[in-house]
Amino acid sequence: MVIVMKNKKFEDRFDVLKFAFIIVFSIIVLKVSYMTVIKGEDYYEQAQNKVYKKIPIEAPRGEIRDRYGRLLAGNRPSFTVQLSKDEIEKADPNEIADKVIKILEQNGEKYIDEFPIIIAENGDYYYTYDKSIYEWKQKNNIPLIYSAEESFYEIVDRLINEGILNVDKDTDKFELQKLLNEHGYYPPIYVSKWKFAEEVKKEQWLYRYKIKEENISAKDAFQRIREYYEIPDELIDYEARKILLVRDLLKSQGYLQYQPIKLALDVSKETVSKIEELAMELPGVSIETEPIRYYPNGNFASHILGQIGKISQQNEIDTYIKEKGYSISDMIGKTGIEKKYEEKLHGEKGYKKVEVDAYGRLIRKIDMKAPTSGDTIYLTIDKDLQEVAENSLKNVLKTIQVGGVYESPWGNYKLRDSKKIYNKATSGAVVALHVKTGEVLAMATYPDYDPNDFSTGITSQEMGKYLPKNKNDPLAAKPLYNIATMTSVQPGSTFKMITGLAAIENGLNPNYKINAKGRIMLGNKSFGCWIWNDHRGSHGPTDLYRALEQSCNYYFYSVSVGYDYGSNKPLPVRMSVEEVLKYARLFGLDERTGIEIEEIPGRVPNPEAKLKNTKRSLEYALNRKLKNYFEDITNKDKEEYEKRIKEIVNWTEENPSRGTILKRLKQLKIKEDKIGEVADLVKYSYFNQAKWKTGDTFNLSIGQGAHAYTPLQMANYISGLVNGGYKNKVTIVDKIESYDKMKVEKTKRERERIPLKKYDNLEEIKKGMLRVTQQGTAKRVFGNFPIKVGAKTGTAQKSGRIPTDNEEEYLITHMASFGVNSNEALALADKYEKEDKSKKSRDYYIRKALFELNPRLTYDQINRFKDTYDNFAWFVSFAPYEDPEIAVVSLIFQGGHGGYAAPIARDIMAEYFGLTKDKNEEDIKEELKLVEELKR
Known part of the structure; x- marks a missing residue:
């Protein structure tokens, strides 16, 4: 009985086991069926993707050409040194890194150095992240001690004070950030964390090496990373860093070991030969041929074309890598046309399909797809006219600086006055627009730069030549800055056409004469005309035409408030500042012009x-x-x-x-x-x-x-005055042509009629502007010009003192004049600096000591030994008078007098109207004689 029961139990257990086995087997069968029948195709595709990878092949950037098809930006083949992570790390990565860097240095090649710890010549170690924050603060005149939050609100405060932002103190920080971006300002700050973007990048980079300590010094971090990569002790840190930059570059690839990494771009044939010769000693180091951006004309139109560079800023990472799928090593447009049309110009990459193992290591190459070039951008500029604009601007500036004579077949012009030479006239811009279409025919800023310097990345040493010599002076020459679209200043007398138009639109007869007596006294303050300020002169009875011809301040003072101060009675029309500024807005001076590249709006x-x-x-x-x-x-x-x-x-x-x-x-x-x-x-x-x-x-x-307007906005305003009252949408792009030439996208020319009361009033303004060149302030420049030109000169004041390049040295040099003992002041400054851990600049502590020792001292007294700014020189013009086609506006920083900017416009107009085509100087002189005879 016992035996029977045991057998029964055994059978039951066997049945349970058999049943369990059937269930498990059924599940397996069902799962296999599901994976092979239902999901088989998906899993197959995933498996293929794990085994087969696509290595991108760079596409040539689309070309940029002028309106007639002449090449301004193209591509040329170049040799690139690439690294394959998996092959290098199979061998001795430190030795390979050392060898390849030495080859590059021996041949004078630039290589990609993104290792973010620098060893300075004096032996100090610092993070490039910290340097970037420092340079951004300097560039934007933000106190170096300011935190991310303080820096952010410093920018906000300035824009509020300038009338650009209109917000209250309770506005949310995220809303403020959005408003800043909408106005073209991108502070590199995470408002959610109140950290600089570079701070966050530094934290992320250190974390890659398991360094989590806050505020670890650059030197300590360097040593930790050196140990991480087991760099031999016999190598000094300077040499070890060259190995580290390669190892760090390889590490940045993460698990994408099959993708090559670019170490050096555009290397010479000698370098290629050397690397290929040592191929056995340099596993994982290869040479590839790639297209590289090339600007055949060097500095030509650099501020229009713009520059390219590596993806580096956080907003670029978010836009191009995260959103658009770019690679971290891709070059993108940073400014100008290159930036605006990045996606059109970028093209479509090709690829090599390769097989890799489970660790991402290359096994074999399988397939390849050729890249597709980017589209071609045709600009509206005329290469010949642009060249004349650039050369004329440059030559006029150089002539003003030495007080020389600007020589021209149309008449020589002395660019100095009896009182001084304007040797600080180092920057300027000129814009030429087609008045009927808004097309930019030429646009130049000086100083300029060579965008080729940025095509393969630029070193700190190379960048130095493009930085202002006096970083503290806001008007110091900045080669990378586009004055024509990004610098707004007071327009001076070139604004007077708006004031005059407002008056005659409100009913003032342009022939009404005001007895301009030289100056108007308001209380104890004198408002003098230039002729009064120069030699106590006056213009006498003056109508609108004479007021523009002679640039009479007295006349425009009077009409702006509707009072004839010369006769001590109201004008026969009502006028106010609101009426004047209404017309400034009608002509678009508080708007962007619509040009495709970067610009800032004017400020009415x-x-x-x-x-x-x-x-x-x-x-x-x-x-x-x-x-x-x-x-x-x-x-x-x-x-x-x-x-x-x-x-x-x-x-x-x-x-x-x-x-x-x-x-x-x-x-x-x-x-x-x-x-x-x-x-x-x-x-x-x-x-x-x-x-x-x-x-x-x-x-x-x-x-x-x-007032504050850019040269481009002024040129568009002049166009509206002379084209019958149309406000154009400015364009610098004529058309976009697809790489296969099958599709052409033409830029639409847009304009709207300015709502004036009487469009004939524009003719009265034009008459006054014609008199400027026929018998007024620009007669000496255009008196012999064979085409009738309307124009206006303008001289705008710049107040304040010019900061010195070394404020500490300035203060020490003039210490005796500040009514304090220099030794005592410097000792007190030392004390303040020692007590303060916020690390302000040295001159801050010296000033603090000066104010402490002499409470009566003011900032004006401290700055009195500094040089003053000279006036801006404006010249606005159009031609031909009868049926205007072109408007030319030139601006010279610290150029002294408006007339000094006039020869630039004359040179451009002579080229535009073909007066210099196939003619020598004798031919032009003969033509001028004929013009004079016809006048008689």
């Missing part, structure tokens, strides 16, 4: 909102600035903090004296060492600017004051 002043905006801007600035400036509270004591700031803002209408402000700030318990700083800020940057006065209207009427 807003008198009605001046006080309100000033108070709002002041409140915003104080909220950001004073958070730690009070002795007894911080910004965390919200109610009391805002109450005190409101009290300061409420002094705006009163505009008390600086002494009164100092006393009040002391009562509000502002820290003693901050009182002077806050007093100067509120008094000179806000209170003095808050209320609108008649004098403000006078200044605006002649193009001074808060």
Whole structure:
């Protein structure tokens, strides 16, 4: 019985086991069936993707050509040194890295060096990330001690003060960031973390090497990474770094071992031969032929074409790598046409299909697809006209700097006055537009640069020649900056056509004469015409035509407020500053022109909102600035903090004296060492600017004051004046042609009619502008020109003192004049610097010591030994007078007089109208004689 029961149990267990086996087997069969029948194709594709990889082949960038098809930017074949991670790491990566770098250096080749720790000549170690933050702050005039948050709000405050942003103090930081981006400002800051983008990149890079310590020094990090890669001790750090830059480049590939990495671009045949000769010693090092961007004309049209470079900024990484699938090693357009049409020009990469193993290592090559070139961009510029514009701008600047004579077949012109030579005239721009279409015919900025320098990456040493000599001077020559579209300044007398048009549109007869007596006194302040300021002269009875011809300030002062000061009676029409500025807006001076490359909008002043905006801007600035400036509270004591700031803002209408402000700030318990700083800020940057006065209207009427326009905007405004009242959308791109020439996308020419009361009034303005060249301020330049030209000269003032390149040296040199003992001042500065851990610049502590030792000292007194700025020189023009085709506007920084910019326009017009084609100087002189005979 027992045996039977045991057998029964055994059978039951066997049945259970058999049943379990059947279930497991059924599941396996079902799963295999599912994987092979239902999902088989998907899994096969995934398996193939794991085994077969595509290595990209660079596509040639699309070409850029002028309106007639002449090449401005193309490509040429080049040799690239590439590294294959899997092959190198099978061998001795340190030895291979050392050898290949030595070959490149022996042949004078540039190589990609992105290792972010630099060893300076003095032996110091620093992160490139920190240097980038430092340089960004310097470039944007942000105090070096500012945090990411403080830097962000410094930019915001400036744009509010300039009237570009209109926000209140409670605006969300993300909304502020969005508004900045919309206005073309991209601070490299993560507002969510309040960290600089470079700080985040540094943290991410260190984490790759398992370095998690905060604030680890560059030297310590270097040693840790050196140990990580087991660099031999006998190598000094400078030599070890060359190995590290290669190892770090390989590590940046992650698991994509099959993809080659570019180490050096555009190397010589000698380098190629050497690497191929040592192929057995350099496994994983290869040479590939790739297209490289090439600009056959060097510096020509550099600010229009732009430059290319590696993907580096966070916004570029987000846009091109994450969104558009670019590779980290791809070159992209950074500025100009190259940037605007990056996706059109980039082309489509080809590929090599290869087989790799489970570790991503290359097994064999299988297939290949050729790359497709990018589209061709045809610009509206004429290469010949552009060349004339660039050469003329450059030559006029050089002539002004030495006070020489600008020689021309159309008449020589002396570019100096009896008082001085304008030797600081080192920068300028010129724009030529077709007045009927808005096409850019030529556009030049000087100094310029060679975009070829950026095609394969640029070293810090090479970049040095493109940096301003005086980094503290906002008007220092900046070769990489496009003045024509990105620099807005006061227009001076070139704005007077707007004031005159506003007056006659409101009913003033252009023949109405005002007795221009030289100056107008408002209280104890004199508003003089240039002729009064020069030699106490006056223009006498002056109508609109003579006012433009002689650039009479007195006339435009009068019409801007609707009062005839010469006769001490109201004008027969009503006028106001609002009417003047309304016409400035109608002609688009507060807008972008629509050009395809980077530009900033102009700024038309807003008198009605001046006080309100000033108070709002002041409140915003104080909220950001004073958070730690009070002795007894911080910004965390919200109610009391805002109450005190409101009290300061409420002094705006009163505009008390600086002494009164100092006393009040002391009562509000502002820290003693901050009182002077806050007093100067509120008094000179806000209170003095808050209320609108008649004098403000006078200044605006002649193009001074808060106006700010670019040369391109001015050229478009002149086009609207002379083309019958049409505001053009400016374009610099004529058409885009696909790589196979099967598709052509023509740029649409757009314009809209400006709503004027009487379009014939534009003819009255043109008459005045013609008189400028026939008998006025530009007669000496255009008197012998065979084509009738309308024009206006303009001289815009630039106030302030020029900062020195070395402020510390300046302060020490002039210490005796500041009423303090130099040894005592320097010792006190040393004390302040030692106590302060925020690492401000040395000159900051010296100034602090000066103010401490001599409380009566002011910033103006300290800066009095610095040079002053010279005036901007503007010249706006159009031709031919009867049926205008071209508008030319030239601007020279610190050029002295508006007429000094006129020869540039004359040279461009002579080329445009074919006056110099196939003619020598004698032919032109004969033509001029004939013109004179016909006049008689």
